[in-house]
Structures are given as C-alpha cells and as structure tokens.
Amino acid sequence: MMQSNSSGASKGGAYRIAKGGRVDRNQALSFTLDGKAFQGFAGDTVASTLLAHGEHLVARSFKYHRPRGIMAAGVEEANALLTVGDGGTREPNIAATVLELEDGLQTRTQNAWPSVRFDAMEITSVLSPIFVAGFYYKTFMGPTRSAWMLYEHFIRKAAGLGASVNDADVHRYDWHNDYTDVLVIGSGAAGLSAALHAARAGCDVVLVEQDFALGGALLNHPVGSAKGQWMATMLAALQATGRVRMLMRATAFGVYDGNTVGVIERSAPGVADPAHGVPRQRMRTVRAAAIVMACGAIERPLVFAGNDKPGVMLSGAVGAYVNRYAVAPGKRAVFCVNNDAAYADAMALAQAGSQVNLVDLRSAVRPELLASATGAGITVQTGSTVTDVYGHLHAKRCRISGYDASTGRVMGGPMELDVDLVAMSGGWTPTVHLSSHRNVKPVYRSDIACFVPGGFDRAQFGAGAMVGCQSWSEAIDSGWQAGAQAAAVTGKHLSDPAPTLEDDTSTAFMPAGPLLSAQPSGKAFIDFQNDVTVDDVELAHREGYQSVEHLKRYTTLGHGHGPG
Numbered sequence: 001m002m003q004s005n006s007s008g009a010s011k012g013g014a015y016r017i018a019k020g021g022r023v024d025r026n027q028a029l030s031f032t033l034d035g036k037a038f039q040g041f042a043g044d045t046v047a048s049t050l051l052a053h054g055e056h057l058v059a060r061s062f063k064y065h066r067p068r069g070i071m072a073a074g075v076e077e078a079n080a081l082l083t084v085g086d087g088g089t090r091e092p093n094i095a096a097t098v099l100e101l102e103d104g105l106q107t108r109t110q111n112a113w114p115s116v117r118f119d120a121m122e123i124t125s126v127l128s129p130i131f132v133a134g135f136y137y138k139t140f141m142g143p144t145r146s147a148w149m150l151y152e153h154f155i156r157k158a159a160g161l162g163a164s165v166n167d168a169d170v171h172r173y174d175w176h177n178d179y180t181d182v183l184v185i186g187s188g189a190a191g192l193s194a195a196l197h198a199a200r201a202g203c204d205v206v207l208v209e210q211d212f213a214l215g216g217a218l219l220n221h222p223v224g225s226a227k228g229q230w231m232a233t234m235l236a237a238l239q240a241t242g243r244v245r246m247l248m249r250a251t252a253f254g255v256y257d258g259n260t261v262g263v264i265e266r267s268a269p270g271v272a273d274p275a276h277g278v279p280r281q282r283m284r285t286v287r288a289a290a291i292v293m294a295c296g297a298i299e300r301p302l303v304f305a306g307n308d309k310p311g312v313m314l315s316g317a318v319g320a321y322v323n324r325y326a327v328a329p330g331k332r333a334v335f336c337v338n339n340d341a342a343y344a345d346a347m348a349l350a351q352a353g354s355q356v357n358l359v360d361l362r363s364a365v366r367p368e369l370l371a372s373a374t375g376a377g378i379t380v381q382t383g384s385t386v387t388d389v390y391g392h393l394h395a396k397r398c399r400i401s402g403y404d405a406s407t408g409r410v411m412g413g414p415m416e417l418d419v420d421l422v423a424m425s426g427g428w429t430p431t432v433h434l435s436s437h438r439n440v441k442p443v444y445r446s447d448i449a450c451f452v453p454g455g456f457d458r459a460q461f462g463a464g465a466m467v468g469c470q471s472w473s474e475a476i477d478s479g480w481q482a483g484a485q486a487a488a489v490t491g492k493h494l495s496d497p498a499p500t501l502e503d504d505t506s507t508a509f510m511p512a513g514p515l516l517s518a519q520p521s522g523k524a525f526i527d528f529q530n531d532v533t534v535d536d537v538e539l540a541h542r543e544g545y546q547s548v549e550h551l552k553r554y555t556t557l558g559h560g561h562g563p564g
Contacts, residue, residue: 012025012028012039012040012041012049012052013038013039013040013049013051013052013053013054013327014052014053014054015051015052015053015054015327015328015329016052016326016327017322017326017327017328017352017353018326019326020222020223020323020326021043021223021323021324021325021326021327022043022213022219022223022324022325023040023041023042023043023044023048023325023326024041024042024043025041027041027042028040028041029041029042029044029101029102029103030103030104031046031049031101031102031103031104031105031106031107032105032106032107033046033050033055033058033082033107033108033109034107034108034109034115038050038053038055040052040101041101042101043101043213043325044100044101044325045073045096045097045098045099045100045101045325046082046096046097046099046101046105046107047070047073047077047080047095047096047097047099048073048101048321048324048325048327049101050070050096051070051321051325051327051329052325052327056069056070056310056311056329056394057069057116057117057310057393057394058070058079058080058082058096058109058116058310059079059080059081059082059109059110059111059112059116060109060110060111060112060116060119060121060122061079061111061308061528061529061531062111062161062529062530062531062560063124063131063530063531064122064124064125064131064531065111065112065119065121065122065123065124065125066122066125066308066531067116067309067310067392067393067394068080068308068310068528069309069310069311069312069313069394070096070097070310070313070317070329071301071312071313071314071317071528072097072299072313072314072317073097073220073314073316073317073320073321073324074097074098074211074298074317074320075095075097075098075210076298076299076314077095077096077097077098078527078528078529078560079308079528079529080095080096080097081093081094081095081096081110081161081162082094082095082096082099082107082108082109082110082162083107083108083109083110083162083163084099084105084106084107085106086106087167087170088165088167088168088169088170088171089169089170089171090165090167091165092110092161092162092163092164092165093110093161093162097317098210098211100212100249100268100269101269102269102270103269103270105269110161110162110163111161111162117393132535132536132539133532133536133537133539133540133543133554133555134539134540134543134554134555137554140155161560170274171272171274171279171280171281172272172274172277172278172279172280173279173280173281173282173283174279174281174282174283175282175283175284175285176282176283176284176285177284177285177287178206178263178284178285178286178287179286179287179288180204180205180206180245180286180287180288180289181198181203181204181205181288181289181290181486181487181490181492182194182195182198182203182204182205182206182288182289182290182291182292182483182486182487182490183205183206183208183259183261183286183288183290183291183292184198184205184206184207184208184291184292184294184483184486185208185252185261185291185292185293185294185295185434186208186209186216186293186294186295186296186464186466187207187208187209187211187214187215187216187246187294188215188216188217188218188294188296188464188465188475189216189217189218189230189231189464189472189475189476189479189501190294190296190463190464190465190466190469190475190476190478190479190482191207191209191216191292191294191463191464191479192214192215192231192234192235192238192479193234193463193475193476193477193478193479193480193483193498193499194292194294194461194463194479194480194482194483194486195207195238195244195292195483196234196237196238196241196480196483196499197479197480197483197484197487197494197496197498198290198292198483198486198487198492199238199241199243199244200241200494200496201483201484201487201492201493201494202243202487202492203243203486203487203490203492204243204245205243205244205245206244206245206247206286206288207238207244207245207246207247208247208250208251208252208261208263208286209246209247209248209249209250210249210250210251210252211248211249212248212249212268213248214235214246214248215231215235216294216296217296217316217465218230218231219231219320219324220316220319220320220323220324221323222323222348226501226502227472227501230499230501233499234499247263247265247284249265249266249267249268250263250264250265250266250284251263251264252434254434254437255291255434255435255437255438255457255460256437258287259287259288259289259290259291259457259458259459259460260285260286260287261285261286261287261288261291262283262284262285262286263283263284263285263286264281264282264283264284265281265282265283265284266280266281267279267280267281267282289459289486289489289490290459290460290461290485290486290487290489290490291459291460291461291486292460292461292462292463292479292482292483292486293434293435293453293456293460293461293462293463293466294462294463294464294466294479294482295430295431295432295433295434295464295466296430296431296464296465296466297428297429297430297431297450297465297466298428298429298431299314299315299316299317299425299426299427299428299429300425300426300427300428300429301314301424301426301528302336302337302338302361302385302386302424302425302426303426303524303525303526303534304336304385304386304387304388304389304424304524305387305388305389305521305522305523305524306388306389306390306391306395306398306522306523306524307389307424307524307525308523308525308528309389309391309392309394309395309422310391310393310394310395311330311389311391311394311395311419311420311421311422312389312395312421312422312423312424313329313421313422313423313424314423314424314425315335315337315342315345315346315423315424315425316341316342316345316425317329317423318330318333318335318345318346318348318349318421318423319344319345319348319349322345322348322349322352323348328349328352328353328354329349329421330349330354330419330420330421331353331354331355331420331421332354332355332417332418332419332420332421333346333349333354333355333356333357333419333420333421333422333423334356334357334358334359334386334398334400334417334419334421334422334423335356335357335358335359335422335423335424335425336358336359336361336385336386336422336423336424336425337358337359337360337361337423337424337425338360338361338362338425338426338427339425339426339427339428340365340366340369341425341428342423342425343358343369343372343373345423345425346358346373346376346378346423347372347373347376347378349423350376350377350378351376354421356376356377356378356379357378357379357380357381357400357417358373358378358379358380358381359380359381359382359384359385359386359400360380360381360382360383360384361383361384361385361403361405362382362383362405363382363383363404363405364382365380365382381400383402383403383404383405383411384400384401384402384403385400385401385403385410386398386399386400386422386424387399387400387401387410387414387521388521388522389419389422394420395419395420395421395422396418396419396420397416397417397418397419398416398417398419398422399414399415399416400414400415400416400417401413401414401415427449427450428450428465429450429451430450430451430452430453430465430466430467430468431466432451432452432453432466435453435454435455435456435460435462435466436453438456438457438460440453440454440455440456440457441454442454445468448468448470450468452466452467452468453466453467459486459489461482461485461486462478462482463475463478463479463481463482464478464479472501473500473501476498476499476500476501477498479498480498480499481498523535526557527555527556527557527558527559527560529559529560530556530557530558530559530560532555532556532557536555536557537551537555537557540554540555
C-alpha cells in the first residue's frame with residue numbers, strides 16, 4: 001500500500017502534484033478518518049485528499065468483506081462509503097468522492113471489525129463458494145415460515161454498510177417552491193450550451209448541478225486547456241445574461257407531472273446553522289415550462305479477475321484526480337481500455353510524472369491517437385487485456401495477455417507488470433433515469449453499444465452524452481439545439497450560432513470493444529457494492545432467471561444506491 005511521508009503530508013500529501021488542479025493551495029483544511037488526521041485544500045473531496053496521502057483502502061465490501069478502495073470520482077462511487085459526523089449529525093453511507101472537504105470533518109469507515117486493514121469477517125470471502133447467487137433464498141426459507149426472523153439478526157451482522165442513526169438530528173431542513181421558464185439539469189458542455197441559448201433568447205433559466213462546482217466533465221481538464229478556457233468563457237457569458245440562477249450542490253432526483261422536478265440542495269461546508277435557521281438541506285419543487293436534461297454519462301468498469309481490489313480505478317476518475325485535484329493516484333500504472341476517450345486520462349497521468357502502460361482490447365486504434373500516447377511516454381499494446389490483478393490490501397501486480405476481441409479469447413502468453421494503479425474504462429453509459437421517470441423506456445443503440453432515452457415527455461428535451469453524443473462538438477451543438485427547443489416552448493427564439501470548441505480531440509466516448517476481458521480466472525465483479533460476480537450472473541441464468549428484472553432480484557445486481 002502506498003505510504004505518505006511527513007514532508008509530503010505537510011504540503012497536502014506525497015502524491016499531490018506540485019502544480020495545477022482547481023484546489024486552493026492557500027486554504028489548507030484538515031479532517032479525520034478513524035481518528036487519523038489528513039490535510040487537504042479547499043476544493044478537495046475526502047477521496048482526493050486520501051489519495052493525495054496514498055490512502056486507497058477505505059472500505060470492506062458488503063457481503064464478502066473484501067478490501068475495497070476508491071474507484072470513482074463522482075456519485076457513481078460504490079466502494080468508498082463512509083460515516084460522517086457524530087451524534088445527531090452522524091450520517092452513514094456517504095461517498096467520499098462527493099464529500100466536499102471541510103475543516104474539522106470527522107469520518108469513519110464502515111462494515112469492518114476491528115478495522116478495514118484487518119477485518120475478522122473476511123472469513124466470508126474464504127467461504128464465498130457457498131454464498132452464491134440465490135444462497136439466501138435456498139438456505140433460509142425453513143424449517144418454519146418464521147425461521148427468517150431468527151436468521152435475519154446474524155445475516156445483518158455479517159453483511160451490511162453503515163449503521164443507522166438513533167439520535168435526534170440537530171439540523172434544520174427547509175422546502176421551497178420554485179418557478180422558471182427553462183430548467184437545465186447538468187452543467188457540462190451540453191448543459192452550459194442549452195442554458196446560454198435559452199437565456200439569450202429571453203428565458204429565465206435555472207441551472208442545476210449536483211457537484212459543488214459548475215462544469216461537469218469539463219472540470220476534469222486542465223485550467224489552461226482549450227476545454228478549461230471554453231468552460232470559463234461560457235460561465236462568464238451565462239452570468240452576463242442576468243437570467244440564469246445557478247444551483248450547485250443540487251441533485252435533481254425526480255421528474256413528475258406538469259414538468260415538476262424534485263431537487264435536493266445541500267448547504268456549502270460551514271454554512272448550515274440551526275441556531276440562526278440556516279438549513280442543512282433544502283427541498284426545492286421546481287416547476288418549469290420546459291426542461292433540458294443534460295445529465296451526462298457514467299464510465300463503465302471492465303470485468304477481469306481482481307477488478308475490485310484497492311488501487312483499481314476508473315480511467316476517468318484518474319483523469320479527474322490529476323487535472324481537477326492535482327493528485328496522481330499511482331506512480332506505476334496500467335490502463336486497460338476499449339475506447340478513445342480513456343487515452344486522455346492516461347496521458348494526463350504520464351505528464352504528471354508517472355510510469356504508464358496502456359493496453360487496448362481493440363486491435364486497431366487511430367494512428368494519431370497512438371502517436372499522441374507514445375509521444376507522452378506511454379507504452380501502448382493493442383489487442384491486449386488485463387486478465388488478473390494481484391495483491392491483497394492494494395494492487396501490486398497485474399497480468400496482461402493478448403486478446404482477440406472478435407472471439408473473446410485470450411491469445412498468446414501472458415506478461416506481468418508491477419503496478420500500484422490499474423485504471424479501466426469500458427466506455428460510458430448515458431444517465432437515462434430522469435427521462436425514464438415519465439414512463440419513456442430507454443432504447444438500445446448498437447452503433448455505440450449503450451441505452452439512450454427512447455424519447456422525452458412534452459416540453460422535455462435531452463442533450464450531450466445522455467443522448468449518445470460522441471464528441472465535445474456534438475454535445476455543444478445538441479445542447480444549443482435543446483436550448484432552442486426549450487425556449488420555443490415559451491414563445492422565444494434566437495438565431496445565433498452555437499458556441500464552438502476549437503480543441504475537439506477527444507472522440508468516441510462510447511465503447512468500441514467488449515467489456516468482459518475473456519473468461520475470468522478468479523472473482524470478477526459486475527456489481528461492486530453488492531459483491532455480484534460474473535459467476536453469480538451465469539448461475540442465475542442457468543437456473544432460469546433470464547429476465548433482467550428476475551435476475552436482478554435473484555442476484556441483488558443493481559441494488560444498493562446503484563439504481564439512483
């Protein structure tokens with residue numbers, strides 16, 4: 001496991017990059033994890049601060065109590081769930097990746113005894129051949145109908161996440177009714193474009209962003225890059241219209257009749273004050289004439305043995321930690337990818353001084369992309385895959401083999417590399433849940449291998465990666481068009497052309513290759529939060545659970561906070 005030194009820790013961590021990022025190095029903040037103090041900066045998350053200090057191991061898995069580390073950089077994090085606060089302010093199961101750093105914050109690990117480094121319940125991992133899909137249904141149904149009540153206590157002791165809170169909550173909570181012409185959900189390239197068009201057309205706009213900073217995926221690019229400058233220009237243009245209210249730390253969680261959207265807004269660190277009536281959270285009921293959904297996409301993991309070990313992360317998360325938080329999550333990294341977009345993440349880590357190897361499941365890659373990667377000092381192997389990751393509390397070594405994507409077979413002899421980081425990218429899955437709330441089923445697009453919204457309700461529109469856009473320019477244009485459609489609902493029109501982004505080097509966000517790295521030799525996880533493996537899915541399928549809904553219930557695939 002990577003260790004920090006005292007001199008590095010005094011500057012925010014031994015894995016903190018000396019320059020760059022969007023953190024404020026002049027404002028140092030400290031928090032504790034299980035009583036141990038860590039220092040970061042304003043603009044950090046708890047996850048980025050831990051990684052800056054070389055701390056990957058932060059959790060144990062739900063069922064097998066396997067060591068788990070930080071895998072993502074956003075709401076999709078399934079492993080790094082912590083209990084935050086104490087007494088009446090305590091709240092379990094908060095993802096460290098979205099937990100904004102606050103001076104004096106207290107956090108604790110969960111589901112481990114006596115500690116995450118040594119968990120006595122890891123014995124369940126040794127017994128995992130018994131705890132296969134459907135184990136509970138087959139084992140705890142008798143001998144009497146009430147027998148489950150006896151078993152339940154012991155099962156909940158063995159498996160779970162954070163403990164619920166019994167103390168009274170001392171905070172205040174509020175609600176607010178809101179009205180606007182156009183509601184834009186998401187502040188990435190598409191969302192900013194849509195909001196600017198609607199505002200310039202004369203509409204009042206509410207822009208909702210779940211992050212504590214505006215910009216979506218644009219935040220994960222260097223401040224001085226073309227994308228970073230474009231984002232700054234767009235935010236200034238939105239501010240200049242005087243028609244856009246920007247809600248940060250605000251999550252749109254539901255779409256209801258009459259273009260009504262439920263939004264939970266969180267207070268900034270240190271702002272909530274129950275003594276003076278300042279709420280910790282506010283429930284906003286927003287009614288809009290038109291809605292633009294620019295919800296983006298979530299990166300998919302790849303499936304290979306050991307893909308859940310601490311030190312295995314999503315490729316996009318690595319890019320986010322390097323460019324946004326100025327943290328290099330590893331010094332010796334292997335990227336395993338099946339799409340073009342992940343190359344930018346590998347190059348960002350290489351330019352930060354790390355040794356990087358990249359294996360691409362595809363046999364053919366654009367020559368200019370290969371040239372850019374090798375020019376950054378990256379060793380690239382096409383037609384290859386990671387088949388196994390070794391290590392217990394942290395990834396230490398990985399096995400790489402030749403791979404034939406057309407047959408799904410490993411070809412040629414394996415090689416092994418010493419690593420402290422394995423990054424994976426299986427493409428991107430559009431976040432279609434809000435569009436589905438109005439009974440519009442997603443549809444599968446085989447050309448980009450993902451589900452996209454099958455349509456939208458009246459006066460609702462989609463844009464960007466959510467609808468399958470494959471490049472930044474496509475996302476910007478689709479956002480501009482969606483903004484025009486939303487403005488037209490209110491009777492307003494604008495004939496200006498869409499803003500342009502000159503540097504549009506990152507294309508093909510969606511996968512152009514397989515997700516399963518051949519037949520895994522060990523445990524390969526599909527659902528990290530619920531410990532569901534490839535073997536579990538195959539067993540359920542053999543036992544007749546072929547409907548997606550039935551298979552999900554039988555294996556617990558996609559339960560937990562994943563569906564949200």
